[in-house]
Amino acid sequence: MTFWIVISLMSLLIAALLGLAMMRGRRDAEPAAAYDLRVYREQLAGVDRDLSRGVIAEGDAERIRTEISRRILAADAQVRQEREGKGPARPLTLATVLVLSVALIGGTIVLYRTLGAPGYGDLPLSLRLELANEIRNERPDQAAAESRMPAHPTAQVDESYARLLTQLRETVAGRPDDIQGQTLLAQHEANVGNFTAAYAAQRRVVELSGDAAGANEFTDLAELMIRAAGGYVSPEAEAELKQALDRDPGHGPARYYWGLMLSQIGRPDLAFTLWQETLAAAPAGAPWGEAIRAQIEEMAYRAGVNFSLPAETAPLAGPSSEDIAAAGEISAEDRQEMIRGMVDRLSDRLATEGGAPEEWGRLIGALGVLGEGDRAQAIYDEARTAFAADDSALRMIDEAARAAGLTQ
Missing domain, CATH: 1.10.287 (Helix Hairpins)
Incomplete structure (x- = not known):
């Protein structure tokens, strides 16, 4: 009053x-x-x-x-x-x-x-921090988050690939201590969108690696758990990210997902600071760097910081705002076809006109997300041939391939 x-x-x-x-x-x-x-x-x-x-x-x-x-x-x-x-x-x-x-x-x-917020009480900093801690401590676990996810449609894959995946599952089931088999199973389960099985296999990889498990293995496990939960960072995924950061505090992918977790618990201020530092150290074309660039301005706005990306670090050309708006209004199947069409156009242009290593890395990552592992591998091999004399370009392409599950 x-x-x-x-x-x-x-x-x-x-x-x-x-x-x-x-x-x-x-x-x-x-x-x-x-x-x-x-x-x-x-x-x-x-x-x-x-x-x-x-x-x-x-x-x-x-x-x-x-x-x-x-x-x-x-x-x-x-x-x-x-x-x-x-x-x-x-x-x-x-x-x-x-x-x-x-x-x-x-x-x-x-x-x-x-x-404004009529009738809403004042939120001093101490109370906001208390609420953020409460959200962090009481947020749903991995199982609860997955249970709320809608049924995932079965990915359409080639019959030969489906047979190979079935054989791989049977082989790994009979040899549960085969770390190479578990690694392959995690990659290919992710390719077909079966993220729950993928992170189960990746967890086994971490267990079998023991003390040799590094930041990459733990981050891959956390990423698969996050994808299984529809982008939500559960307490279990947070624990895996912490393991990764304990081993490598500067690990880019782990820092990206840690910032995502901070934003979800009501600490965009910490998320923005972390992402800004991570982006400054990101190599050109790193997929996690592109993910930060796509979201950091919105995170800055939520944190109350006046920030905009310099022109030279702006994201690579991608779908326009009209494409994004249209994609939000269509069905999941049509949206998938729309994305696939954009990927095909990028693939055709690179095949006929060539392009920057960042664009090759983007295409490899997009194909990995779409579950087209064989095609992504072929593009990866072609990109390595095209940039064989450019070490920096090869590093970008290798990072994209690793993020897509093609390499370790």
Whole structure:
């Protein structure tokens, strides 16, 4: 209630000041004819001085006095007219002030009800931090998050690939301690969108690796868990990310997902700071760097930071805002076809015209997401051949291939 009283009084004060200014108008300003009136009176006094010195004759002086007097009367009449008719009519001014006051006060209330949070208590920093910790401690676990996911449609794969995947599953089931088999199973289960089975196989890889498990293995496990939960970072996925960061605090993919977790628990300030530092150290074309670039400006806005990407670090050309808006309005099947069409166009252009290593890396990553592992492998091999003499380009391409599950 106190808040409403304060903003109402402030609005009334502003409206009163504006009304006072409108009521006064410019009535205190001197009419233009007043200056002419002073000049004519000085001229009339000058005629008497000239006559007393004998400069002009009496007859000439009388004629000059008559002309100046006529001008004085005309100027005086103009002054009175300007003072009486200056500014709008008083009733019109009063009506304008009333309408302005209503618009100002009413507009303030409507704007606050639209953009503000009526009835919502103040949130000091200490309370916001407490709420963030509460969200972090009480958020759903991995199983609960997966249970809320809609049924995933079966990926359409080639019959030969499906047979190979079945054989791989049977082989790994009979040899559960085969780390290479578990690694392949994790990759190929992810290719067909079976992320729950993929992270189960990747967890086995971590277990079999023991102390030799590095940041990549733990991050891959966390990523598969996050994808299985539809982008949600569960406490279990957070624990795997922590293992990765303990082994390599500068690991880019783990830092990206850690920032994602921070944003989900209500700490966009920490997420933005982490992403900004990570982006500054990201090698050109790194998929996780591109993911940060695509989201960091929104994260900065949520954190209350005025930030924009420099032109040289802007994301590579991709679908337009119209494409994204259209994709949000169509069915999942049509959206998949739309994405596949964009991927095919990029593939055709690279095959005929070539392109930057970042674009080859993007194509490899996109094909991996679409579950076209064989095609992604073929593009990867072609890219390595095209950039065989460029070590920096090869590093970008290898990073994209690793993120797509083609290499280790």
